[in-house]
Amino acid sequence: MDGPSKLVVQGLTKRFGKVVAVNEVSFEIRDGEFFVIIGPSGCGKTTSLRCVAGLETPDSGSIRVSGSDIGNMPVYKRDVCIVFQDLALFAHMNVFDNVSFGLRMMGYPKDRIEKEVNEVLRLVRLEGLGDRRITELSGGQKQRVALARSLVLKPSILLFDEPIGGSEPELRDRMLGEIKDLHRRLGFTALYVTHDQEQAMRLADRIMVMNQGSIEQIGTPEEVYLNPATLFVAKFVGDINLVRGKVASIDSNEKRVEVETEVGTFLAPIREDVIVGEPVAYAVRPEKPLVGKDAANCANKFHAKLKDRIYRGSNLEYVFELPNGDEFKVLLAEEPATRIEIGEEAILGCRIEDSVVISKSSVIEGLDIDRVTLGE
Amino acid sequence: MLTTVELAALITVILVAISLPIAYILAIKVKSDAIKNLVLLVALAPFWIDWNIRMIAWYPVFGANGFLSSIYLWILKGLGYSNAEPVSLLFTNASVIITWIQSLLLFMVVPIYLMMLRMDPIVLKAASTLRASTLKTFYHITLKWSLPGILIGSVFVFSLAMVDYATPLLVGGGLPTIGVIIWQLGSYYDWTKAMALSTLVLAIILVVVAITLRRVSITRILY
């Protein structure tokens, strides 16, 4: 995946009236990369996408595709295609006309169009359905037509504007699989926008988390999940346990940070930007803590009381309460050897390498992290 | 003798009363789309026909030996009044009003109908589960919802009635409404007076429209 940059966005800014939808956003997408922008509604992800497509004109910033600035190019000259949220298939045309649309607009000869369209229809498993009306198709088929319509044009960048959503989970799952599969086979460069963290994690080579027009973090799904840069990212991508405290000491040799909290002192891997005395949050993802006997060997221990036990089929969620009233969730694959009853006290353990210390709430100044509605 | 404004106001009120049931029946009571459209079309069609011809088409109805008169006589004779006189409604206020009902009906029904169409019938069902009788539902919900349509319809009807000169002329026998006067002035080339009067009328109508539209946003209704 280390290749030349396909898309370079620099300092992108877009205002709607007084609202700054996109605020000095810069990022790069490499050739063949599947890049996902994720964030709550109103964070500017869709606007950024539309700026790249040319459907919105940015107030400032530059957009370069394969090195050339496309900022002044009209939409139809840009080498991008969008797969829309509501698919926006041309209802008054059949499947073939929909998929061949772009090629027809570019004036390709008929036999070439026919060849390319049939090839792409085969690719998305819609062969032979060329003369079906759009209204006669199932939801999944419609999504594949939308994909085909854009794929056939072999654009430099394929843009996705939350194309999956509002359909049943099974359908969603299948579509995600298809998109991922197509990407693996065809190797196109993709810019995908969604609010659904699960989609992002599944599809992305790299994720960019946005919030109120600014970038919170850019990284691989692993980086974003295991090493969230801010509390916003920690909360938005997956569930997380947070205990607030202060930095007690920093051990540069052992590369560790000591965090002092109401419920104990904990150790976490070092983080460059923290200083002693700074208010931070000690964080650990719910599937990491250990319960019962295994907890004894952990560097970080918690005393907690079991508040709730939720059986989910594939896993068990234990909701604990720490002495200071904070909630602490633990996801287990199965019941621990010694079963814990509700109301009982237990000891939870977290390894140092599973812990994270987070110093910033968010890139946005003054954001009250506890009051932010995250996700949808 | 009613003045122009009074006449226009009267027809407006009458049309509101007549149109509300029509719009209600069509928008809400009639389930089939086909019937809705058919009735609307049939009721709308005559509107597009030549104004003048429609005026004189009323002669056989209103006239002394016309339709209404014959029915009137027939009823009276049946009741025993053998020396009843034929009656002519022509050249009276009444004939103008009745003619206007026919020609301006569309302008009142359509806006109200449009507003009522946008109402989800579920809302009415919900109201009934909250102890509202049909009448109460109509008043509190339907009426309030279609108020913008009523206001717009009234503005249309009022302004059209104010300046109509064909109807008072042909059917009302030269009823001197403002519209008629302006027209007469116009045809006698007394243009300055005609302009002055029409500007006055325009001003009145604009004031009425402005007052009405402050409470209603047309773009909200339509888009």
Next chain:
Amino acid sequence: MNKSDLLMAVYIGGILFLVYLPMAHMIVFSFNTLPLLYYPFQGWSLRWYNAFINDPGLIGSLQNSIIQAGITTVVTVAVSASTALALRRRFPLHDAFFYMILLGMIYPGVTLGLTNLVVDIRVFNIPLSIWTVSSTLSVWTVPFGLLILMMRFDPNLSRYEEAARTHRASEWKVFTNITFPLIRTELIVVALFAFTMALGEVFRSTFVSSLTAPVLPVLLLSTLGTKPPTPEYFALGTVITVVSLSAILIGGAILVRRGGLVTKR
């Protein structure tokens, strides 16, 4: 059918009866043998149809009316379509622009006719003709066309246009491939309505119509205002009615087939 349904049907039926009463009389009496417009009906004759066909003034003005209505229709469709499409996006003075166009609809016909007359003759020195009638009537018909289109626009239209743009379609291609096919039937309806409205319009035409070659309604108004009408006009009226009704019914049938008179939201 229960009692309240019956009541409603009767009410609607009654309204329709009122509306069609004069029309029915007109059609019947156009065949009257004697030049009388009141009861009793004398007998069946085609003399009035004969009379009006042979009346050059009447036929001439009918011709003028049709030509003028045609011009008005073309203008109306073009202006209302472009306005309806443009108004989908907000722009500075968006509302003011919309109200200004709407003004043409509520503007008293008398005033419009009069001011246009003055403007044409005194300000621009244009002689009255079919063109002056068309331009005046268009001011009146455009808002109707605009409202019809706004009511009936497919809300998905902008989405399709965007999809087309991002698939290599230039603005013109977007219009011809996406926009126009999707609004084509609505435009036909607007054309039909505009045509019939312009055909029968009298308030504004009276002022801006040329005196030597008037449009039909104007001619009618002047003659009917002065001498008692004969069934000749009923014959004319019947013919116009039949033509207009068929046009409306065709337009309406197209609309109904396409999904109702008004798009449900």
